[in-house]
Amino acid sequence: MTDPATGVRPPAVARRLPGRAKRRTDVLREYEKFNADRRKGLPPVLWPFLAPDPDRxxxxxxxxxxxxxxxxxxxDDQTPPSERRWRGGDGEPLPVGxxxxxxxxxxxxxxxxxxxxxDRREIAFPADPVEAPEWAEAEVWAVIRHDDPHTSAFWRVTLDCGHVEEVQAPTLDWKPDDGPRLADTTRVREMTEEYERLWASDPTLQPPEREREHTRRTLAAGWPRPRPERLCHTCPHxxxxxxxxxxxxxxxRDSKPQPEYQAQPSRVALERQLRRAEAEAEQLRVQLAQHYEREDA
Ligand SMILES: [Zn+2]
Ligand SMILES: [Zn+2]
Structure with missing residues (x-):
């Protein structure tokens, strides 16, 4: 709850929570199974970063x-979970807390x-089928369907809630600096009247309040493309x-078996190990660059 007097939310507190923790051995077994699968796709040089041992x-x-x-x-440390960034359902980092x-x-x-x-990405689409899909009226489909294969640009955007979504750009070469493209003012006025008449005429056709208000704001803003707002599918969860x-x-930590004597590797052995790790990392960078190039192509 937000404090109504200050508008500030109280920070998360450390305290004993009701119920019990899971059995440690069960959690450990679960992690080890998950980590073993994860390591199959990774070179060992990356394990400490991307698939660490459970003792960390x-x-x-x-x-x-x-x-x-x-x-x-x-x-690695005991920074409270409320001071870290966790990932959302789409893999994007959530705001702290x-x-x-x-x-x-x-x-x-x-x-x-x-x-x-x-950032943006392009997606190539095949030509739409001639037959209208279930959700579209035949006349509407005839207007909106793409006769030819086409490519569209999609931008990842940050919303004012701190979450990330993706929106389609009005054209392939559109950039944020270009600003939104507005519709013809006469046409916007006509559309506003048409919408209001439609909503007033048939209560069964009423879209949810949320959609109606969104359409009203969009019309008042001159029907901009891309829209200045976007549905956030992360917010509810x-x-x-x-x-x-x-x-x-x-x-x-106390029961972790410590080796009684650990021989110090020689300088030469360490240098050799480092060169090998660097060569392996370089190879990965090259492979990754090829991936990006393929994606760009
Ligand atoms: Zn959100
Ligand atoms: Zn929940």
């Missing part, structure tokens, strides 16, 4: 604004204002972390 993880129980209590692990928890009854998908343009409880290391 600290366990937490986290209580969210949706009332769920879930478990998470964090690597939020965790993604998907369930039914999460409320409507809201419109949010676009506050930043990030991005939950504020309200409390957390440290559970302990995934592999207890």
């Amino acid at each position: 993880y600290y366990r937490w129980r986290v209580q969210l604004a949706c009332a769920c209590i879930i478990e998470r692990v964090t690597p 939020q965790l993604y928890c998907w369930h039914d009854g999460s409320g409507d998908v809201p419109y949010r204002t676009i506050v930043g343009w990030r 991005a939950r504020r972390i309200v409390a957390y409880q440290g559970v302990g290391w995934l592999v207890p």
Whole structure:
């Protein structure tokens, strides 16, 4: 809850949460199975970064604004889960203090204002079928269907809620600096009248309040393309972390077997190891660059 006097939300607190943590051995087994699968696709040189050993993880129980209590692990230190960035359902980082928890009854998908343009990608589409799909009237389909294969540009955008979505650009060469393209003012006036008449005439045709208000704002803004706002599919499931409880290391630190004597590798051996790691990393960079080139092509 936001404090009505200050507009500030209280920070997440560390406290004992109701219920019990899962059995450590179960969590460890689950992680090891997951990590083994993950390592299959990665060269060993990257394992410490992308698929670390379980002894680096600290366990937490986290209580969210949706009332769920879930478990998470964090690597290397005991920075509270409310001070980290977690990823949303689409893999994009969420604002600090939020965790993604998907369930039914999460409320409507809201419109949010676009506050930043990030990067773009192009997608090639085949020609649309001549036959109208189920969702379109034949006459409407005749107007909107693409007769030829075509390519569209899509931009990743940041919304004012801090989440990320993707929007289609009006044309392939459109850039954010160009600003939105507006429709002809006379046509916008006609459309406004048509919409209002339609909404007034047939209550059964009424779109949800959210869509009607969005259409009204779009018309008032001159029917811009791209639209200045976008539905945020992350908002309903991005939950504020309200409390957390440290559970302990995934592999207890005191019981971790320590080697009695570890021979120090020689300088030559270390240099050789480093060269090998660098060569392997370079090879990966080249492969990755080829991937980007293919994607760009
Ligand atoms: Zn939840
Ligand atoms: Zn959002």
